[in-house]
Amino acid sequence: xxxxxxxxxxxxxxxxxxxxxxxxxxxxxxxxxxxxxxxxxxxxxxxxxxxxxxxxxxxxxxxxxxxxxxxxxxxxxxxxxxxxxxxxxxxxxxxxxxxxxxxxxxxxxxxxxxxxxxxxxxxxxxxxxxxxxxxxxxxxxxxxxxxxxxxxxxxxxxxxxxxxxxxxxxxxxxxxxxxxxxxxxxxxxxxxxxxxxxxxxxxxxxxxxxxxxxxxxxxxxxxxxxxxxxxxxxxxxxxxxxxxxxxxxxxxxxxxxxxxxxxxxxx
Amino acid sequence: xxxxxxxxxxxxxxxxxxxxxxxxxxxxxxxxxxxxxxxxxxxxxxxxxxxxxxxxxxxxxxxxxxxxxxxxxxxxxxxxxxxxxxxxxxxxxxxxxxxxxxxxxxxxxxxxxxxxxxxxxxxxxxxxxxxxxxxxxxxxxxxxxxxxxxxxxxxxxxxxxxxxxxxxxxxxxxxxxxxxxxxxxxxxxxxxxxxxxxxxxxxxxxxxxxxxxxxxxxxxxxxxxxxxxxxxxxxxxxxxxxxxxxxxxxxxxxxxxxxxxxxxxxxxxxxxxxxxxxxxxxxxxxxxxxxxxxxxxxxxxxxxxxxxxxxxxxxxxxxxxxxxxxxxxxxxxxxxxxxxxxxxxxxxxxxxxxxxxxxxxxxxxxxxxxxxxxxxxxxxxxxxxxxxxxxxxxxxxxxxxxxxxxxxxxxxxxxxxxxxxxxxxxxxxxxxxxxxxxxxxxxxxxxxxxxxxxxxxxxxxxxxxxxxxxxxxxxxxxxxxxxxxxxxxxxxxxxxxxxxxxxxxxxxxxxxxxxxxxxxxxxxxxxxxxxxxxxxxxxxxxxxxxxxxxxxxxxxxxxxxxxxxxxx
Numbered sequence: 044x045x046x047x048x049x050x051x052x053x054x055x056x057x058x059x060x061x062x063x064x065x066x067x068x069x070x071x072x073x074x075x076x077x078x079x080x081x082x083x084x085x086x087x088x089x090x091x092x093x094x095x096x097x098x099x100x101x102x103x104x105x106x107x108x109x110x111x112x113x114x115x116x117x118x119x120x121x122x123x124x125x126x127x128x129x130x131x132x133x134x135x136x137x138x139x140x141x142x143x144x145x146x147x148x149x150x151x152x153x154x155x156x157x158x159x160x161x162x163x164x165x166x167x168x169x170x171x172x173x174x175x176x177x178x179x180x181x182x183x184x185x186x187x188x189x190x191x192x193x194x195x196x197x198x199x200x201x202x203x204x205x206x207x208x209x210x211x212x213x214x215x216x217x218x219x220x221x222x223x224x225x226x227x228x229x230x231x232x233x234x235x236x237x238x239x240x241x242x243x244x245x246x247x248x249x250x251x252x253x254x255x256x257x258x259x260x261x262x263x264x265x266x267x268x269x270x271x272x273x274x275x276x277x278x279x280x281x282x283x284x285x286x287x288x289x290x291x292x293x294x295x296x297x298x299x300x301x302x303x304x305x306x307x308x309x310x
Numbered sequence: 311x312x313x314x315x316x317x318x319x320x321x322x323x324x325x326x327x328x329x330x331x332x333x334x335x336x337x338x339x340x341x342x343x344x345x346x347x348x349x350x351x352x353x354x355x356x357x358x359x360x361x362x363x364x365x366x367x368x369x370x371x372x373x374x375x376x377x378x379x380x381x382x383x384x385x386x387x388x389x390x391x392x393x394x395x396x397x398x399x400x401x402x403x404x405x406x407x408x409x410x411x412x413x414x415x416x417x418x419x420x421x422x423x424x425x426x427x428x429x430x431x432x433x434x435x436x437x438x439x440x441x442x443x444x445x446x447x448x449x450x451x452x453x454x455x456x457x458x459x460x461x462x463x464x465x466x467x468x469x470x471x472x473x474x475x476x477x478x479x480x481x482x483x484x485x486x487x488x489x490x491x492x493x494x495x496x497x498x499x500x501x502x503x504x505x506x507x508x509x510x511x512x513x514x515x516x517x518x519x520x521x522x523x524x525x526x527x528x529x530x531x532x533x534x535x536x537x538x539x540x541x542x543x544x545x546x547x548x549x550x551x552x553x554x555x556x557x558x559x560x561x562x563x564x565x566x567x568x569x570x571x572x573x574x575x576x577x578x579x580x581x582x583x584x585x586x587x588x589x590x591x592x593x594x595x596x597x598x599x600x601x602x603x604x605x606x607x608x609x610x611x612x613x614x615x616x617x618x619x620x621x622x623x624x625x626x627x628x629x630x631x632x633x634x635x636x637x638x639x640x641x642x643x644x645x646x647x648x649x650x651x652x653x654x655x656x657x658x659x660x661x662x663x664x665x666x667x668x669x670x671x672x673x674x675x676x677x678x679x680x681x682x683x684x685x686x687x688x689x690x691x692x693x694x695x696x697x698x699x700x701x702x703x704x705x706x707x708x709x710x711x712x713x714x715x716x717x718x719x720x721x722x723x724x725x726x727x728x729x730x731x732x733x734x735x736x737x738x739x740x741x742x743x744x745x746x747x748x749x750x751x752x753x754x755x756x757x758x759x760x761x762x763x764x765x766x767x768x769x770x771x772x773x774x775x776x777x778x779x780x781x782x783x784x785x786x787x788x789x790x791x792x793x794x795x796x797x798x799x800x801x802x803x804x805x806x807x808x809x810x811x812x813x814x815x816x817x818x819x820x821x822x823x824x825x826x827x828x829x830x831x832x833x834x835x836x837x838x839x840x841x842x843x844x845x846x847x848x849x850x851x852x853x854x855x856x857x858x859x860x861x862x863x864x865x866x867x868x869x870x871x872x873x874x875x876x877x878x
Contacts (some may be wrong), residue, residue, distance in 0.1 A: 186385035187644055292643065 044109050045102040047077065049095040051114040057085040058138060059094060062121045066108035066129025066148060069101040077101070105129045105148070115154070123150050126167070142169045145193065158202070161195040163188070164212060174199035179216070180233075182208035190214070190231060206233045209250060215276055225252050228303065234276055246291045247303035254307045255280070264288035265305050273306060282306035312810060313338050313346040316779055319355030320786035322747050323362065324689070324756045325770035329748045330786040335360060337777040340810040344773050353805055353812075355781045361751050362771045363422025363778030363808060364706075367758040368541070368581045368616050369697040371412050372426045372440035372451065374433045375628040375657045378647050379406040379698070383626055383661060398819050399445075405625040405698040413445035414819050415704050420780030420803040423759075423768050423828075426451035427541070427581065427696075428492055428630045430651045431458070432854070434484035438827065438865040446813050446823035448870070450487035450762075452541055453480055454630050456494035456523050459653045459851070460843065462516040465526035473530045475837035478876070479844065483860045485829040485869070488538035488762075489531050492630040494523040496545055497656050505633040507546045509558050520545050524562050528577055532569040534832045534876055537763025539568065539614070541579045547634050548585045553599035556586040557606055563613055572763030575612060579761055582618025582696035583607075584678035590735075593670050597735040600680035608686040614761040615685075616692040619678030619709045621701025622666045622722070629699065632656035653851055664701065667727035669735075674700070675722070676738035682713050683743040688752035689760065706754070707800030711793045713745040713753075718793035747786065763872075764828075777810040827866040832874040 047069055062068075063080045078092025091097070101108040106128040115135035116122060123131045127146045136154035143162040155173035161180040175197045181204050182189030189208030200218040207223065209231035219237035226242070228250040235253070241260030244252055253275050265287035273282050286302035293300045314337040321333045336346040370376055380386070383406060391402035401411035416424055429437045429451040441449045455461050455477065464473040477489060495513040496506040502514045509521040524542065531540045544559045546552040563578040580586070589599040607613055627638060632648060635658020639646035647659040664671040678700065685691035693710065697703035711718045719738060723729055733739040745753070759769025767776045781804040790796065802817025813821045848856040863869075 183388055184384045185382065185645075186388070 045100055045107055046109045046111060047074070047097065047099040047101045049091075049097055049110065049112045051094060051112070051116070052096050053094050055084050055094060055118050058118050058120055059084055059089070060120050061091070062124040063091060064110065064112075064119070064121075064131070065123050065126040066101070066105035066110060066131070067126055069110060070105045070108050070129075071103050072101060074098055074100060102129075123148070126150075136173070141171075142167070142195075145169070155199070160197075161190065161193070161214075163190060164193045164195065165191045166193040166212075168193060169195045171195075171197045171199070174218075175201045175216075177202035177204050178207070179205045180209060180212070180214045181206060187227070189228070200237070205235075206231060209233070219256065225250060225303070236276065236278070244287055244303055244305050247288045248291055248293060249301055249303055251304045252306070253282070254305070256308070257310075258307055262288065264290045270309060271306070275306075281309040283309050313350035314353065314777075314807060314810070314812070315346055315350045316353045316355050316360055316781060316805070316807070319358050319360030319781060321360045321771060322751045322786070323771045324748055324752045325765065326772055328771075335771055335779055337779065337807065337810050340777050342771055342773050342775045342777050342779070353781065355805070357785050358804055359747060359782045359784045359786055360771070361420070361780050361782070362755050362769060362775070363780055363806070364416075364420055364754045365758040365762065365764070365768050366416070366421055366424040366694065366703065367579070367692050367762060368427040368618075368694045369424055369703050370427055370628055370699070371424060371697065371703075372409070372444060372449070373429055373437035374649075375428075375630075375659055376406060376440070377436070378649075378657075379626045379628050379659050380408070382645055382647055382659060386626065405623070405702045407702070409440055409443040410445060413447055413825070417446040417806055417808065417813050417819060417823070418802050418817055419704070419706060419800060420782070420806045420814070421447060422776070422778035422808055423448045423450075423764070425449070425487065425762065428490055428543075429453045429484060429486060430630065430655050430657065431480055431484045431486075432651050432654055432859070434486070434861050435865055438485060438861055441827055442825075442865065442867065444825065446808055446821075446825055448809075448826045448828060450828035451485075452488050452490035452538075453484045453486035454490045454492050454655045455480070455527060456491035456542075457496075457498035457630075457655050459516075460847065461527070462495075462498060462513065462518055462523070465523055466516060466518040468526070470526065470529050470533055472837065472840050473526060474533045474876070475834050475840040476844070477530055478534060478832040478834045479840065481830050481832060485827065485861045485866050487828055487830050488536050489527055489540045491524065491527060491540055491542040492655065493543060493545055493547065493634065494520040496520070497630055497632050500632040500656050501650060507549070508555055509545060521559075521562060524559055528563060528566055532566065532577060534834070535570040535874055536830060536832065537570060537572040537574065537872055538761065539574060539576045539579050541581060543581050543629070543631065544586050546586075547582075547629075547631055548588070548638070550588050550590040550592055550596045553587050553589060553603055556580070556583070556603055560606055560610070560613055563610070566612060568612060570763060573765055574760060574763045576614040576690065576761055577612045579614045579616070581616050582694065582700065583615045583681055584618040584620065584674065584700060585696070587677050587681060596670055596673055598673060598677045598680055598737065600677045601684055601737060604681050604684035607690070608684075614690040614692070614757070615681070616694040616696075616758075617678050617682050617709070618694055618696035618700045619682070619705075620664050620671065620674040621695055621705035621708060622664050622671065622675055623701045623705065624661070624663045625698045625701055626659065627662045627699045628657065628659045630655045630657050632658050634658070635660050638662065652853060653847065666722070666725060669728040669731050672723075672726045672728055672732035673735045676732055676736035679709070679712050679719065680736060680738055680741065682709070682745070682753070683741045688745070688749040689757040691753055692758045692761070693750075693753045704801070707797040710750055710754075710800050711797040714747075714750065714796055715793035716742055716744055721793075747784070777807060779805075779807045781805040824868065826868045826870045828870045828872065829866070830872045830874065832876055834876045
């Protein structure tokens with residue numbers, strides 16, 4: 044694997060929109076060519092080299108390219124947008140839209156991320172060691188086609204609207220989440236290892252949610268149908284099994300109605 | 311005095327029966343003239359096709375439902391909004407483009423006039439504000455009449471003169487161009503949660519049938535002698551087996567003669583016939599009845615149609631046919647907006663994905679093209695997509711490609727998942743017809759201009775006409791083997807001169823032009839009863855006062871008013 048290192052040396056006055064920081068955009072280029080890639084600061088066109096010192100050499104393909112950002116990206120948006128392979132590691136925080144529309148490869152953020160992390164993701168892996176703000180793995184505003192595949196792991200807390208319109212893939216929040224989990228989802232799996240305030244699975248058609256902590260306010264559209272033993276992300280426990288959202292339409296398969304499943308750890 | 315000459319192009323001008331002759335087209339100011347002086351600006355069109363500007367008879371490009379579509383579909387803009395290209399404005403959106411993108415895209419394709427196909431009268435100020443915000447192209451708007459309480463009440467008693475007086479007043483009040491009918495009676499019935507699926511279903515409360523509304527409005531339109539005929543979106547749109555209702559409504563025009571001074575021959579324009587040419591009795595045995603529908607049209611002289619071709623895109627449906635949008639939402643479970651416009655109409659908006667790998671969508675695609683290929687008179691058959699309902703208008707070049715090339719049709723057909731089933735349910739595979747550039751010019755220019763009663767301004771390159779001239783990079787004598795080149799040429803014209811102003815050069819916008827709003831002012835004898843009825847309805851029923859209803863002049867600051875004196 045070939046490694047490209049970006050070292051931030053100047054903080055942008057606004058936010059940088061860096062759709063170009065991805066193994067796909069870097070592959071086959073020289074460090075000098077990467078410095079010449081155009082990004083935007085507000086409505087102004089700037090160059091990647093205006094803000095980052097680029098060293099190393101990428102591979103010939105995205106798959107052979109690793110990107111290491113040796114510094115904080117709190118004002119950098121759209122890292123790894125639509126990336127298909129390779130990897131990105133950030134030493135620090137990142138702003139919005141990390142790994143949006145991502146199809147493959149791996150992103151590791153050692154700090155926190157802002158909102159829309161893994162929006163409409165189709166494949167690959169995102170690991171965030173810190174916290175995430177809102178809209179982890181959600182659909183783009185207005186769209187009914189949300190996250191389709193891949194894995195997002197947030198080691199800290201997450202905000203609201205996790206997995207909205209989710210169709211596939213897995214989201215793991217290792218600590219607590221706020222409200223709106225898997226709203227409108229028609230597939231996929233969300234695991235919350237801490238507590239959730241409420242609105243879990245609203246208008247959910249299909250898919251699974253696991254809550255290993257407590258749900259403070261349960262939605263009335265979910266009905267308990269039993270208790271099951273499960274092994275979830277390394278935790279073996281007994282879960283109360285609910286189906287829902289009973290207020291939403293549900294498909295039929297082999298003569299049976301298909302519901303979304305909500306598993307809450309039995310106390 | 312600005313003079314331009316477009317030199318040595320292959321001129322295609324069906325209105326003068328010119329088919330590919332190498333000629334110069336001269337322009338002085340905003341008119342085409344016989345010749346200009348030696349100082350005129352020269353545009354070299356050698357080896358390229360020259361036509362007059364396109365005329366779109368039916369598209370939803372301005373007004374509240376278009377804006378509802380924009381508001382409810384931010385995803386329509388995702389990755390489809392390039393950055394600003396100074397000095398021009400940001401363009402955004404795909405199926406429901408921003409006003410600027412609408413104007414720019416039409417201009418790049420060489421279109422000069424676009425008719426907004428359904429204006430809710432109460433919201434006509436918004437329609438005009440958006441029209442004013444759409445650069446370059448000339449536009450008009452058709453207010454909807456067929457579910458309007460005044461019209462239903464007058465026509466129930468067969469009061470044609472009163473209907474005409476009200477129609478004339480509403481055209482003036484809304485700065486409208488003509489009489490649009492959307493699902494006659496059905497949209498009014500929707501206020502009761504009902505619909506009128508045949509021509510004899512009575513409208514609740516008003517106790518009038520769609521057939522009576524259609525006949526009454528044809529009579530009213532010809533009484534007034536408006537430039538355009540009635541423009542009808544028939545009952546039972548988009549339902550398997552609806553072709554019989556379509557034929558029934560066509561028959562209402564039999565024997566009616568056009569009365570106008572605009573050399574219009576038709577008394578009925580039936581819009582987006584693709585949606586109305588369906589056989590079968592469910593989506594399972596859904597099939598094309600394009601031949602049956604077009605056979606009837608071919609035998610009549612007083613009906614014009616536009617195709618409403620499905621382009622196999624993700625798009626946004628929007629119509630004043632409220633019950634249909636509800637039906638569509640029940641099919642696809644996506645977003646749905648619905649509104650009632652007091653006393654006048656309703657509307658709905660639902661996103662829709664015409665997926666080439668779904669059998670029904672493939673058949674719909676074939677039906678639109680079959681209609682265009684079966685038509686014997688291209689002067690009465692116009693290319694549209696019912697933008698954005700069957701597809702966005704920027705696909706017109708793709709439809710032209712499909713109509714002009716069997717190879718292109720076969721390629722699309724082959725790429726479908728259910729090719730065999732689409733072939734079984736349609737005739738598209740066996741149709742070898744390939745439309746010529748001359749016929750395309752009839753279907754996009756001369757024909758619609760004549761049907762709109764605008765053939766004295768648009769649709770020809772004859773001296774005296776509006777100086778709308780477009781140059782397409784196609785060699786008339788050596789048409790490309792690759793059909794993609796046809797689409798590319800029609801999508802980005804080499805040059806487009808709109809009203810004497812060069813607005814497009816090599817496919818890029820170079821000027822914002824001078825757009826105008828066309829509307830019709832029909833002067834009728836003073837009718838005290840109708841005036842009293844209007845005042846009473848505004849007092850008792852409307853939520854707005856009469857004084858706030860009429861479109862202010864400042865909202866249509868560049869008007870082109872067509873005056874008609876009905877008394878004379």
